[in-house]
Amino acid sequence: MSQAPASPHQSVPSVDRVLNMAGVAALAESHGRQPVTAAVRAAIDESRAAIDAAGIGDAARGEMAEELATALAGLEETALTARIAARVEAAAAPSLKPVFNLTGTVLHTNLGRAPLPAEAIAAMTAAAASVNLEYDLKSGRRGDRDSHLEDLLAELTGAEAATVVNNNAAAVLLTLNTLANRKEVPVSRGELIEIGGAFRIPDIMKRAGAKLVEIGTTNRTHLKDYAEAIGPRTAALMKVHTSNYAVQGFTKSVGGKELSALAREHGLPLIEDLGSGTLVDLTRFGLPHEPTAGETVAAGVDVVTFSGDKLLGGPQAGLIVGRRDLIRRIKKNPMKRALRPGKVSIAALAAVLRLYRDPDRLAARVPTLRLLARGEAEIAAAAERLRSPLAEALGGGAEVSVIACQSQIGSGSQPIERLPSAAIAITPAAKKKGAALNRIAAAFRALPVPVIGRVHDDAFILDCRCLEDEAGFVAQLGGLSQP
Ligand SMILES: *Cc1c(COP(=O)(O)O)cnc(C)c1O
DSSP: OOOOOSSGGGGSOOHHHHHTSHHHHHHHHHHOHHHHHHHHHHHHHHHHHHHHHTTOOGGGOSHHHHHHHHHHTTOSHHHHHHHHHHHHHHHHSOSSOOOEEOSSBSSOGGGTSSOOOHHHHHHHHHHTSSOOTTBOTTTOSBOOGGGGTHHHHHHHHOOSEEEEESSHHHHHHHHHHHHHTTSEEEEEGGGOOEETTTEEHHHHHHHTTOEEEEESOSSBOOHHHHHHHOOTTBOOEEEEOOTTOOOOSSOBOOOHHHHHHHHHHTTOOEEEEEETOBSSOGGGGTOOOOOBHHHHHHTTOSEEEEESSSTTOSSSOEEEEEOHHHHHHHHHSHHHHHHOOOHHHHHHHHHHHHHTTOGGGHHHHOHHHHHHHOOHHHHHHHHHHHHHHHHHHHTTSEEEEEEEEEEBOBTTBSTTOOEEEEEEEEEESSSOHHHHHHHHHHHHHTSSSOEEOEEETTEEEEEGGGOOOHHHHHHTGGGOOOO
């Protein structure tokens, strides 16, 4: 019979002893000594905590305690090594990972919005090296990072000049701060939007140093409301695209063309935040019409801002296009330096903009447009192909069927439009559906490439609109834990 340990913790091996175990030494060889030592410490702490939780105090020394402590400590070398390996690998894995977005919301802000075209991904990789970001290769002098984007944006929007910042919220902030600091900007009460993530026009206006002058009413604003609001302290007129809601019924708003005439008459610039914005007429993809940046510029709006990663299908960016003199002032604002995008974003955006020079091939090359344009029949066929592999993986614990559903564009674009789509509905056999649904959703999230769906009406729904890699999806289903 072995000697009982003085304290149950003594049965837990020392850090050094564990580090010298063959399997752990091999881990340190491949992952480095520091992360492996940290994992060993954590595994040992875990064992101690387990012993304490089991209530094996000083009073309970003896054979029983020793046996229990030994078992809890996972002293068996292979088991301990496996636990440490799992910790080291979990700590080494990136926390940002690709997921299958089967939520039915194509531009899902929490899931990174637009998936990028292959051309953009290649450009980002190339730009990761040293590049001529702000360096003129002809003269050998300092260059301008906007030079990689400005001509493309001018060509695609018809604007005289352009600049780019980190996102559209930054574009609005910078534009207002440049053109209306300490001055007034009339905005229709029907356009005082709030979008997700605490972006509200009145708040942004305040932070930009501009004074919001609310005009008109929620449902109706007339040209004379703008005209009456113009005074000596007015710096600009502003329109905001009500991207994430719709005012319907007895409504009136003033279009860019009418408003630009009024702005011109008073020598004021007209700003429009398009939100999503796009560079092509989306009706060519069977989608509802969304004002394009080009149409907005042509209507006479002096500065137009829009997002890079919404309907454009590119990286996160805020695009500002418009009159040369105003864009020049915007670029000169010291705040621009704080809001500028990095070289990788610029490379991706330039690659996406180049794709827009060939509108006929856009649907094939820009994933966002391709996914939005995907027809119901094609999606239903994909869902049908996936039904039996899924049913098999779930092993009879749930009913798997194909249903019609409706996708949405997302990110506040066309909030009331729905795109007919098809989904797989997984209905658990269990009586307590709520708990079973949560377990199913968690099992899909735990896959190597997490699958994100939504729970609706006692079923876990996987909208197949955005599922392009069917083989990759099926290949990992074996790892699904049974609900
Ligand atoms: C989405 C949106 C923004 C913010 O754009 P981000 O690129 O997400 O910063 C601003 N205004 C409107 C109208 C929007 O729809």
